[in-house]
Amino acid sequence: xTYSPWSKEAALVVLATLREEKGPVLMALxxxxxxxxxxxxxxxxxxxxxxxxxxxxxxxxLTFYHDLRTTPPQSNQISICVAEACQAVGSRxxxxxxxxxxxxxxxxxxxFGNCALGPCAMVNGAIVGRATLEKIxxxxx
Amino acid sequence: MKIxxxxxxxxxxxxADDVAAAIASKVxxxxxxxxxxxxxxxxxxxxxxETADGRFAYGPVTADDIDSLIAADFINAGKHALxxxxxxxxxxxxxxxxxxxxxxxxxxxxxxxxxxxHGGLVGLRRALSLSNAQIIxxxxxxxxxxxxxxxxxxxxxxxxxxxxxxxxxxxxANADEGDSGTFADxxxxxxxxxTLIEGMTIAAIAVGATQGYVYLRSEYPYAIKIxxxxxxxxxxxxxxxxxxxxxxxxxxxKIRVGAGSYVCGEETAMLESIEGKRGVVRAKPPLPALEGLxxxxxxxxxxxxxSSVPAVLADGAAAYKSRGVGRSLxxxxxxxxxxxxxxxxxxxxxxITIDEVVHGYGGGTLSGAPIRAVQIGGPLGAYFPADxxxxxxxxxxxxxxxxxxxxxxxxxxxxxxxxxxQARFAMAFCALESCGKCTPCRxxxxxxxxxxxLIIQGVQVEENKKLLLDLCEVMTDGSLCxxxxxxxxxxxxxxxxxxxxxxxxxxxx
Numbered sequence: 001x002t003y004s005p006w007s008k009e010a011a012l013v014v015l016a017t018l019r020e021e022k023g024p025v026l027m028a029l030x031x032x033x034x035x036x037x038x039x040x041x042x043x044x045x046x047x048x049x050x051x052x053x054x055x056x057x058x059x060x061x062l063t064f065y066h067d068l069r070t071t072p073p074q075s076n077q078i079s080i081c082v083a084e085a086c087q088a089v090g091s092r093x094x095x096x097x098x099x100x101x102x103x104x105x106x107x108x109x110x111x112f113g114n115c116a117l118g119p120c121a122m123v124n125g126a127i128v129g130r131a132t133l134e135k136i137x138x139x140x141x
Numbered sequence: 142m143k144i145x146x147x148x149x150x151x152x153x154x155x156x157a158d159d160v161a162a163a164i165a166s167k168v169x170x171x172x173x174x175x176x177x178x179x180x181x182x183x184x185x186x187x188x189x190x191e192t193a194d195g196r197f198a199y200g201p202v203t204a205d206d207i208d209s210l211i212a213a214d215f216i217n218a219g220k221h222a223l224x225x226x227x228x229x230x231x232x233x234x235x236x237x238x239x240x241x242x243x244x245x246x247x248x249x250x251x252x253x254x255x256x257x258x259h260g261g262l263v264g265l266r267r268a269l270s271l272s273n274a275q276i277i278x279x280x281x282x283x284x285x286x287x288x289x290x291x292x293x294x295x296x297x298x299x300x301x302x303x304x305x306x307x308x309x310x311x312x313x314a315n316a317d318e319g320d321s322g323t324f325a326d327x328x329x330x331x332x333x334x335x336t337l338i339e340g341m342t343i344a345a346i347a348v349g350a351t352q353g354y355v356y357l358r359s360e361y362p363y364a365i366k367i368x369x370x371x372x373x374x375x376x377x378x379x380x381x382x383x384x385x386x387x388x389x390x391x392x393x394x395k396i397r398v399g400a401g402s403y404v405c406g407e408e409t410a411m412l413e414s415i416e417g418k419r420g421v422v423r424a425k426p427p428l429p430a431l432e433g434l435x436x437x438x439x440x441x442x443x444x445x446x447x448s449s450v451p452a453v454l455a456d457g458a459a460a461y462k463s464r465g466v467g468r469s470l471x472x473x474x475x476x477x478x479x480x481x482x483x484x485x486x487x488x489x490x491x492x493i494t495i496d497e498v499v500h501g502y503g504g505g506t507l508s509g510a511p512i513r514a515v516q517i518g519g520p521l522g523a524y525f526p527a528d529x530x531x532x533x534x535x536x537x538x539x540x541x542x543x544x545x546x547x548x549x550x551x552x553x554x555x556x557x558x559x560x561x562x563q564a565r566f567a568m569a570f571c572a573l574e575s576c577g578k579c580t581p582c583r584x585x586x587x588x589x590x591x592x593x594x595l596i597i598q599g600v601q602v603e604e605n606k607k608l609l610l611d612l613c614e615v616m617t618d619g620s621l622c623x624x625x626x627x628x629x630x631x632x633x634x635x636x637x638x639x640x641x642x643x644x645x646x647x648x649x650x
Contacts, residue, residue: 022435023417030359030400057418064419065400067359083321083570084516084563085552088479089507110403110570112360113324114151115552116182116477116484125362129154 001077001124003037010035011043015050024051025061029068038069074105076140079122080131082108085115094119097133102140142216144168145189145196147246148175149331150363151324157186159204164188167207168216177332179246180486181233189228192218198225233483233502238464240472241449242325242488245332251370253378256335262386264454268343269388273303276347280450282458284470289315289406289443290518290547290623292469292536295450298440301430302348305438310350312341313415313434313441316357316364317399317406320519322478322550326444328486329474330357330364333448334371338394340447342385343454344440345392353394354434355444356411359401368396403520403574407622408441410576421576422622443548445474466492469535479516479552480506496530499553510555514639516563518547520570521627523634524560543634545627560639564632565593571628582625585616589632599645606636606643 004010014031018024028047033039039062048055062068080086080095098121099106114120117129123139146152146161165173178185187200188210197218199210206223213221225231239245248255256262268276281296302310314337318326330337341353357365372394375381383391397415399405405414409423412434433439449471453461462470469491475498477484482504489498499505499515506512514524517534523544525532532542539546554563568589575582592609596602613629620626636643 023415025417026400026414027397027417030398060419061417064421065402067399067401081321084520084566085322085478085550087563087566088552088554088558109360110401110574111319111321111323112150113318113327113358113364114154115322115324115479115550116481117151117154117185118479120154122360127150127154127363129151 006040076105078106079109081120083111086118089118091119143191145176147178149178152185160186163204163207177245182485183483196228198228199223264451283453283461288445302438309437311434311439312350312353314355316444319403319406322552323548325474336448340450358399404576464490476550481553491535506555508555513556514554516552518545526638560635560642564635567631579621581616581619602645
């Protein structure tokens with residue numbers, strides 16, 4: 001996944017596409033993260049001004065949702081489902097193995113809706129069923 | 142010739158894209174159609190070929206199998222080690238009662254022609270010929286209840302919204318399918334998205350709404366893409382927009398993508414999230430039916446509820462309610478998951494037993510070890526031991542048995558499961574996902590984790606078990622929504638049904 005470097009001007013272009021939306025704050029944060037890979041510190045004030053919200057409103061939304069992040073992401077993103085159905089087929093053990101190998105790239109996931117073919121992982125946006133360390137490493141390349 | 146290779150994300154997760162690419166490059170004259178999955182997920186990627194005698198299936202197929210399949214003349218249903226025979230005759234599928242999932246796996250999800258050829262739009266066209274009171278009467282008469290878990294009668298909810306006087310009303314489809322062990326919403330959206338759109342359009346006409354939202358999880362990127370395309374196609378066809386199929390009704394539909402919050406599956410938290418705010422639960426009343434999205438009257442239904450509506454309108458309420466037991470009428474789309482040999486979608490009339498699903502369809506565990514527990518209804522559902530497997534799967538029987546049907550997810554565990562660890566996880570998950578508005582959920586879940594840790598460590602086990610049950614009572618009775626209110630269900634059912642796991646580590650095994 002490639003992202004644009006943060007710039008206020010580019011951010012304003014993104015926000016302009018949401019001008020007609022009702023309740024745009026969460027969408028704006030998601031759109032900026034999709035563009036730049038994360039929500040830059042300056043984005044909070046920018047969104048607040050653009051949509052006539054308080055900075056507290058925007059900060060509150062930013063800090064509520066697990067998906068949103070305020071620092072640039074790792075170049076690879078691996079998410080291992082650790083919810084019940086995947087636990088039942090050993091996802092906790094898999095998560096340990098994958099974390100030992102890929103460290104900070106690995107995050108807990110909670111269900112990708114692939115519960116009959118677990119353990120499930122999401123690797124750089126691609127879904128991996130009956131996941132093993134080898135399969136994950138192969139998709140990660 | 143037509144060759145079907147599912148584009149469902151479960152099939153893709155085990156290599157369906159590679160299989161489709163291999164077929165496209167190696168089989169001369171093949172038209173590869175990326176259908177939804179038939180739901181027999183352990184057979185994925187399941188390839189089907191269309192012949193004069195119907196569709197024949199092979200699975201699970203890998204890209205490496207394509208050469209031998211070609212050698213076996215699979216395009217003419219030739220015999221091969223992976224042959225499954227005629228798709229319609231595979232017992233696992235043939236014995237199901239597909240109503241809501243009638244078209245999933247059968248059609249090209251983004252072909253409106255295919256959709257109409259298989260009964261699509263019949264329900265909507267009939268609805269357009271009825272008064273809104275008649276539509277609501279039909280849905281009420283069918284006995285259709287909310288498939289998200291609460292089981293509230295859909296017709297009654299619609300009637301409340303229809304009766305509210307307002308400039309603007311909304312239809313919201315809850316596709317925030319966060320429960321582990323559930324994937325029917327995802328498979329329906331990926332395999333037959335027009336059915337959801339049709340159900341939402343009928344709801345809109347019935348209550349007088351002109352704007353709909355589908356709140357879809359960010360964890361479902363494949364479903365988001367397919368639904369976006371389907372909405373675009375429905376627009377171009379003159380189905381969505383200012384004149385629904387040429388009528389005086391107007392209906393617009395938008396997707397709002399979630400951001401990784403489980404509690405946003407709770408209907409009022411979902412409304413907050415669609416409004417772009419923190420996903421904090423609202424107190425009820427006011428009911429969302431009267432003051433919902435942006436303060437306006439709003440129908441909120443689960444994807445499966447809305448997707449059952451076209452069949453109710455097309456075939457009539459009597460046909461729909463001819464299936465089921467007691468007050469649980471129609472079919473339920475069960476989702477068989479976890480440590481199970483033959484997992485996937487099992488759509489059957491309410492009243493099938495747990496045993497028939499997990500042993501009959503599931504074929505036992507994937508590991509081969511005996512089943513020790515099943516969790517039904519997601520992370521907030523109860524853990525059942527084998528001696529309760531004769532329980533009927535319907536709303537009322539599940540409640541009598543100390544559980545709930547929820548969204549119909551059934552997660553199978555073998556003998557290696559530690560129910561104290563599962564109970565701890567239930568509390569930890571609640572602590573992680575609580576919206577924080579009410580104290581029993583926000584603080585209780587963390588205290589719950591600590592107390593279960595003490596039990597596991599063998600510290601004052603009896604006292605701490607008593608304390609844990611007391612905490613569960615406070616959370617059940619004092620929480621604002623089902624997140625805190627039902628987290629005690631997996632905890633208490635684990636303690637009650639598997640007491641041997643709660644004796645403290647030092648005393649165990």
